[in-house]
Amino acid sequence: MTTATHEETLGFQTEVKQLLNLMIHSLYSNREIFLRELISNAADACDKLRYQALDNDALYEGDSELRVEIEHDSEAGTVTLRDNGIGMNREDVIANLGTIAKSGTAEFLKQLSGEQQKDARLIGQFGVGFYSGFIVADEITVRTRKAGDAADAGVEWRSKGEGEFVVAEIEREKHGTEIILHLKEDAREFADDYRLQSLVRKYSDHIEVPVKMPRTEKATDDDGNEVDGSEVTTWETVNEATALWVRPKSEVSEDEYKAFYKHVAHDFSDPLTWSHNKVEGNLEYTSLLYVPGRAPFDLYERDGARGVKLYVQRVFIMDDAEQFLPLYLRFIKGVLDTRDLSLNVSRELLQQDPKVEKIKSALTKRALDMLKKLAKDKEAYQTFWNTFGSVLKEGPAEDYANRDKISGLLRFSSTHTDSATQDQSLADYVERMKEGQDKIYYIVADGFNATKNSPHLEIFRKKGIEVLLLHDRIDEWLMSHLTEFDGKKFADVAKGDLDLGDVEDEDEKKAQEETAKSKEDLVKRVKEALGEEVQEVKITHRLTDSPACVVLPEHEMGFQMRRIMEAAGQSLPEVKPILELNPDHALVARLEGADGDGFGDLARILLDQAIIAEGGHLDDPAAYVKRLNALLSA
Numbered sequence: 001m002t003t004a005t006h007e008e009t010l011g012f013q014t015e016v017k018q019l020l021n022l023m024i025h026s027l028y029s030n031r032e033i034f035l036r037e038l039i040s041n042a043a044d045a046c047d048k049l050r051y052q053a054l055d056n057d058a059l060y061e062g063d064s065e066l067r068v069e070i071e072h073d074s075e076a077g078t079v080t081l082r083d084n085g086i087g088m089n090r091e092d093v094i095a096n097l098g099t100i101a102k103s104g105t106a107e108f109l110k111q112l113s114g115e116q117q118k119d120a121r122l123i124g125q126f127g128v129g130f131y132s133g134f135i136v137a138d139e140i141t142v143r144t145r146k147a148g149d150a151a152d153a154g155v156e157w158r159s160k161g162e163g164e165f166v167v168a169e170i171e172r173e174k175h176g177t178e179i180i181l182h183l184k185e186d187a188r189e190f191a192d193d194y195r196l197q198s199l200v201r202k203y204s205d206h207i208e209v210p211v212k213m214p215r216t217e218k219a220t221d222d223d224g225n226e227v228d229g230s231e232v233t234t235w236e237t238v239n240e241a242t243a244l245w246v247r248p249k250s251e252v253s254e255d256e257y258k259a260f261y262k263h264v265a266h267d268f269s270d271p272l273t274w275s276h277n278k279v280e281g282n283l284e285y286t287s288l289l290y291v292p293g294r295a296p297f298d299l300y301e302r303d304g305a306r307g308v309k310l311y312v313q314r315v316f317i318m319d320d321a322e323q324f325l326p327l328y329l330r331f332i333k334g335v336l337d338t339r340d341l342s343l344n345v346s347r348e349l350l351q352q353d354p355k356v357e358k359i360k361s362a363l364t365k366r367a368l369d370m371l372k373k374l375a376k377d378k379e380a381y382q383t384f385w386n387t388f389g390s391v392l393k394e395g396p397a398e399d400y401a402n403r404d405k406i407s408g409l410l411r412f413s414s415t416h417t418d419s420a421t422q423d424q425s426l427a428d429y430v431e432r433m434k435e436g437q438d439k440i441y442y443i444v445a446d447g448f449n450a451t452k453n454s455p456h457l458e459i460f461r462k463k464g465i466e467v468l469l470l471h472d473r474i475d476e477w478l479m480s481h482l483t484e485f486d487g488k489k490f491a492d493v494a495k496g497d498l499d500l501g502d503v504e505d506e507d508e509k510k511a512q513e514e515t516a517k518s519k520e521d522l523v524k525r526v527k528e529a530l531g532e533e534v535q536e537v538k539i540t541h542r543l544t545d546s547p548a549c550v551v552l553p554e555h556e557m558g559f560q561m562r563r564i565m566e567a568a569g570q571s572l573p574e575v576k577p578i579l580e581l582n583p584d585h586a587l588v589a590r591l592e593g594a595d596g597d598g599f600g601d602l603a604r605i606l607l608d609q610a611i612i613a614e615g616g617h618l619d620d621p622a623a624y625v626k627r628l629n630a631l632l633s634a
């Protein structure tokens, strides 16, 4: 019997309390996952010990056969999980089983609504780990000792999951961790051999560490009767216990791939797709990459977890090895096992090893190919795009070499569908280009409606030329790194001179020139009236319904990007717009006929309206309203 000393009662961090509460209620219908989570932790602990023992064999303390054991006692209503992995000391226990160290936890908890289904989904995305034990247990006891520490450095942790836990020092002969779940009355079904075995197979077949359960047999006498007192217990391995990625593809079922994903990615839901490759030759590695079905809560956190689980010759080295994939593929999860790195590689060494760059570039190609394949399934790809599209849009800026591949994977809204759903590829666009059209036209603005209803699109709509409607925050940044696709250049319809290429014939161009000439006087007067407010005034043929619009010179930073940078506190040199007037519009005709203050006010109103239509802000909105009201009541 162990005697506990130095007992200390501590409170859970507030976040843990909230999480426990919500988890117990929202995961009720999925409670068997506790076993997967605890086995997963035990297997990770074994992996960690194996890694640390690489240069210190003594840590095994003579017991190098790593394993997880599961026992139950149906009378007492307990299930016990035991591992001979790395174990924990007092500090570890308090930090790991009393707090949630993940960044963004508080943020995450704010999103929870109290609605069971929705919260279950969110909690799944967060990964509940150890605490999931409390879905089935009303008390949990953990006994553990860190490998290499003295026997009297054992720790016991007990809690009813209600806000407090107790830690105490104990004698513990063996290193590793033992977790005893005291099952709730209505969860006693789990203290059952058959139930536990089938759950282990369902969730943990792919884990390399053997998961063992005891089997007790009695000897029988000559008549076939069991002999009392002859019980012999053997520990049988219940799971397959081979690392999944080592097995040939043809022998791994879809369900096994999915179950493995949940283990590596700490996700509850299925992945969208995966790609499993063995490479021999110059580089030698096996990779198994997954595209998750949903975004982790920390996708946009600077220090959010990303990267693959790294193994060297099947020995686990580290989680979240982010050096093997570019940032714009940070949503990819999976495993990389290679012979090309040494077993004592560290994060620092990874940064210097030229082989890492090579593997990174190979994995990047694999990941992009996997997405290309996924794109054949429109529905699945749309789910992917809606979830991770804006991350992939960082690609062309980050990865110049793969720009073409990434461009093929992008999806946009477009005037072809006039829908906010981003589901049109550049290849689709090019296929629909009009005869004589040599550019891919796009517009960028804040929000879908601002793009869709922009006056700049009027001529394009009239002529039936498709325009991509870009309304994500990152879009202008993206477009500044994309110059062409399939040999066609991109053109921002709100910048520079309008050039529709051969879509316009010579007669049209000539007529436009003549109109511009006949309005030279008007242009001069407007320029004088607006003075410094504009850098130029022009007659345009971009517009059919609106009287005026503002455009920027071709290489100027766009309005949307300016607004983002200004909001981020950057001060930018002021840029004056070019005002373009629609010669066929009644208001422009009225302007032409006006003079004096009336002329000045109307010219100003047209400019202000054009800025508003662009999604911009007026320096003096009250003055605009005053002028407009004066005009309306005249």
Ligand SMILES: Nc1ncnc2c1ncn2[C@@H]1O[C@H](COP(=O)(O)OP(=O)(O)OP(=O)(O)O)[C@@H](O)[C@H]1O
Pocket (backbone or CB within 6 Å): 037, 041, 042, 045, 083, 085, 086, 087, 088, 096, 097, 126, 127, 128, 129, 130, 131, 177, 266
């Ligand atoms: N059997 C174990 N042996 C050693 N350490 C453990 C064991 N179980 C849990 N831990 C420690 O406790 C920490 C917290 O575990 P927990 O399962 O809550 O979260 P996690 O495994 O880090 O992530 P996730 O929530 O995604 O599962 C682990 O990171 C590990 O350091």
